[in-house]
Amino acid sequence: MxxxxxxxxxxxxxxxxxxxxxxxxxxxxxxxxxxxxxxxxxxxxxxxxxxxxxxxxxxxxxxxxxxxxxxxxxxxxxxxxxxxxxxxGLINTHHHLYQSLTRGLIEVQNAELFDWLTVLYQKWRHLDRQAVKTAAMVSMGELLLSGCTTTNDHLYIFPQGSDARFESVLEAAETIGMRIHACRGSMSVGASGGGLPPDDCTQTEDEILTDCARVIEAYHNPDPYAMVRIDLAPCSPFSISPELLRDTQALAREKEVLLHTHAAETLDEEEYCLEKFGKRPIPLLHEYQWLGRDVYLAHCVHLDDADIDLLAETGTSVAHCPCSNMRLGSGIAPIARMLAKGVTVGIGVDGSSSNDGGNVLAEARQALLLQRVQSGATALSTAQAFRLATVGGADVFSRTKxxxxxxxxxxxxxxxxxxxxxxxxxxxxxxxxxxxxxxxxxxxxxxxxxxxxxxxxxxVTVDEHQLARELNTIVRERFR
Ligand SMILES: [Zn+2]
The missing domain is CATH 2.30.40.10 (Urease, subunit C, domain 1)
Known part of the structure; x- marks a missing residue:
């Protein structure tokens, strides 16, 4: 053809x-x-x-x-x-496609990350296969209409007793015709173990690792032109154990897939890590061999100079999500400093409950504006912003084509x-x-x-008005 x-x-x-x-x-x-x-x-x-x-x-x-x-x-x-x-085709390096189910949610419109999550977990307990697929279609439809052709999805919540499956997202991507890095996410430490999510939104570490291996085997395509790649992505330091970090990276390296997680997003996270593990997020990840050319980290807002040097030396990439960081009041990621040190950076719109939209060019524009708020009018150029949304994202995903x-x-x-x-x-x-x-x-x-x-x-692959109506029906019935 x-x-x-x-x-x-x-x-x-x-x-x-x-x-x-x-x-x-x-x-x-x-x-x-x-x-x-x-x-x-x-x-x-x-x-x-x-x-x-x-x-x-x-x-x-x-x-x-x-x-x-x-x-x-x-x-x-x-x-x-x-x-x-x-x-x-623009590249989106961080998203939670299912979160269009809870965007604009009234209770968390003014919340910071931990409060935002605590309320939302109660909504996401009701996820099922149809809700995940419909929400993913909506999120990907928005991305395509903004010119984005490859997206990450970080699906980390599999409520106990739910029929929500990792496959729901892959089905959506195939139907709508989008290239995807689908992360098999995970949470294993619930409230009873000192974590943030409710226990019934977590899985055992055996369950998680078995399913990670299964989905890599079934769906990961290492071909340079692959439409589907599988990455492994424990959610965050406050919802998993160090053992899961260690075992996930070992599995990813055995199978030669990428690793992804949230890191250094908020000061609350930094305090949690210091209290529980005695280390800030980036040194903690370093301890568990979670830095390297096969790792990309979402956010990286609260970094010191040593953290940035460590990311640069190890070749670790960053998914920069400026709108989400602004929406949740998390802070301003030091992107200009990272770029000056040679860190690979791409753009992420983040989940639709903290953005609340998916537009990669708008996100890159926001990156430019936000760096200028922090460091003046020369902080980030149009050329750098364009790179973030294109080759930056390709480099984050290690995609040469x-x-x-x-x-x-x-x-x-x-x-x-x-x-x-x-x-x-x-x-x-x-x-x-x-x-x-x-x-x-x-x-x-x-x-x-x-x-x-x-x-x-x-x-051209779906009726977008019909799709929007379907999502609105699901939201009205179960997610507000
Ligand atoms: Zn995220």
């Missing part, structure tokens, strides 16, 4: 810097970008026959249009992109209309600024793995 996207303005990262390339043609073959290059003058996007894009081959050499251009493309789908900005528009990359692409009012003026000045400083509109078209999943600003 071949697709040709013709005449668009591409914004992507090349040689570590964002570039804006006008009048580009992208050729996609079987879900992979085959070539990217200037549209040949005189070619008309609507004239499929004889349409010959120039560019680079997968090996990086220039394509000679007379010899190497794709053959006349009678069999190709042609997408006219002369009115579009095209960016790499995501986050860029160039030959051999996965065909995950987001197209925004340049004549949208939200871009007017800015797009004529600087398309990168239009994307990162303004409020980007809904994506007009989104491709994941070469397949169109958003067209004309609408999800």
């Amino acid at each position: 071949k697709t040709i996207i013709a005449g668009g303005t591409v914004v992507t990262v090349r040689n570590d810097q964002p570039v804006v390339l006008e009048n580009q043609t992208i050729v996609i073959q079987d879900g992979v970008i085959h070539s990217v290059g200037p549209t040949e003058s005189g070619s008309e996007p609507q004239g499929a026959a004889g349409f010959r894009p120039r560019g680079r081959s997968e090996e990086g050499r220039d394509l000679n249009p007379d010899q190497d251009a794709p053959s006349p493309c009678h069999d190709a789908e042609i997408i006219d992109a002369r009115n579009h900005l095209i960016v790499p 995501l986050g860029r528009i160039e030959p051999s990359m996965a065909a995950d692409l987001t197209m925004f209309r340049m004549d949208d009012l939200a871009f007017a003026g800015a797009v004529a000045q600087d398309p990168l600024a239009a994307l990162m400083l303004g409020h980007a509109p809904r994506a007009d078209r989104v491709l994941v793995n070469g397949k169109t999943v958003v067209q004309d600003g609408r999800l």
Whole structure:
């Protein structure tokens, strides 16, 4: 299956810097970008026959249009992109997709993390398979419409007696057509053991580790273009034991999957760790071999210089969630300092109960603004914010084929209309600024793995209004 996207303005990262390339043609073959290059003058996007894009081959050499251009493309789908900005499919490195069930919940609109969690656990005890799947579809639908094509999901709550299953999220991702890093999360220390969650929202450590091994075996795909990867993700220091930390990392390393958890999100967490384990969160994780190139940590708000050095030295990545940190009053993560030290950072929207929306470009914009609140107008540039949402996220996930528009990359692409009012003026000045400083509109078209999943600003795989009504019904009946 071949697709040709013709005449668009591409914004992507090349040689570590964002570039804006006008009048580009992208050729996609079987879900992979085959070539990217200037549209040949005189070619008309609507004239499929004889349409010959120039560019680079997968090996990086220039394509000679007379010899190497794709053959006349009678069999190709042609997408006219002369009115579009095209960016790499955006990457979301931290989410709890089920939490659209409890967004906007009145009791916790003004709560900090521990109080927020304590109330929400009582709601999440009612999770079941249908609720998790419907909520996941809603959260992923929102992400796709914002131009995000790959998401994390951190599902860590499996209430006792519930039919909620890890598979609910995978089914949702397949139905809606999104690439996913699905974390098998866990909680093992309930209130009776000094933890935060109610006991009936936890599982035994044997149950957890057995199921972690099962889902890796059943669903993890190590292929560079995989649509599904499984990561292992104990929830947080206040809901698991050190033994589960130790055993989970051993299992992940045996199976060669990534590790993920929340870390250094609030000062309450820091106090809890000091009191219970005698160490702050990052040194605690270090003690349990939880730092490394195969680890990504959500939040990392309360870090000192030694913590940042440790993340940089070990290659540990960070999922930065500025809206959630602002919503819960958790603090400002020192992202500019982390980047200056060489820490890998991606963007996370976090769960829909602490954001309360899923828009990766908006989140990257918020990252830029929040760093500037803390450190002045030069703290984070549009180029850095764009990197966070694209190659930063790909690096967090150790995905070499995501986050860029160039030959051999996965065909995950987001197209925004340049004549949208939200871009007017800015797009004529600087398309990168239009994307990162303004409020980007809904994506007009989104491709994941070469397949169109958003067209004309609408999800093509599901009826989004029907989906919203289904979630509202579930929420009214059981989650408010
Ligand atoms: Zn989270």
